[in-house]
Amino acid sequence: MQHTKIALITGANRGLGLETARQLLQKGIQVIVSSRDADKGQEAVRQLQQEGLTPVFLPLDISDARQVENAHDWIAAKYGQLDILINNAAITGERAGRISNTLLDTDVQQFKNIFDVNVWGTIQLTQALLPLLRKSAQGRIINLSSELGSLQLHADSNSPLYHIKKFGYNSSKTMVNLFTIYLQEALQDTNITANVISPGWVKTDMGTQHAYLEVPEGAAIITRTALEEVPVGSFFTHDNKLIPW
DSSP: OOOOOEEEETTTTSHHHHHHHHHHHHTTOEEEEEESSHHHHHHHHHHHHHTTOOOEEEEOOTTOHHHHHHHHHHHHHHTSOOSEEEEOOOOOOSOTTOOSOOGGGOOHHHHHHHHIIIIIIHHHHHHHHHHHHTTSTTEEEEEEOOGGGOHHHHHOTTSTTTTOOOHHHHHHHHHHHHHHHHHHHHTTTSSEEEEEEEOOSBSSTTTOTTOSBOHHHHHHHHHHHHHSOOOTTOEEETTSOBOOO
């Protein structure tokens, strides 16, 4: 009997996380929808259920070590393993719509808040769930990043991203990129692969309606990376173009 793959998606109550859950469920994956806001997470699950899909909900604030530990225990008890981890949860932490250099006026506490979720939360959840991913025949870790985390693009004055310097958010994504590089090296002799992807500029609450990609388009690259063979340890965008680190 073929094992049904189990996927956990963080921040899956809306936007890319919710759409990725929908796409994976449609392909027969058992999806754990997680959200730090229990009411919004349960509403997302109800929405998917009304579409005839069968997700399950797990309340999870990835910046809370106790909740991360509880998530491991809950998944271990219910499924015994995890096949796909999609680290999607993130916050911008800086004023919406601002793109100018925020370095000199980013409050230190604001900076810490961004890193608590985008970096430390992603790292501690991944570390906690590695024992369950090791039990999968082919474990996959997908970290969502952004082209805004590319050092090379920020240093190039000819880059279209050159002037978008939201220091807290951008540097958190640079750290996610570095984490993924180290993670793939650490896991190279295991059955687990790690990738980091930029879904592009998507029409979500974070991306705003000025973005050029619809949510299903942005989620499609996440779904493909979760299910298909892709270059390991690479950084690429929604149209499969490699992004410089």
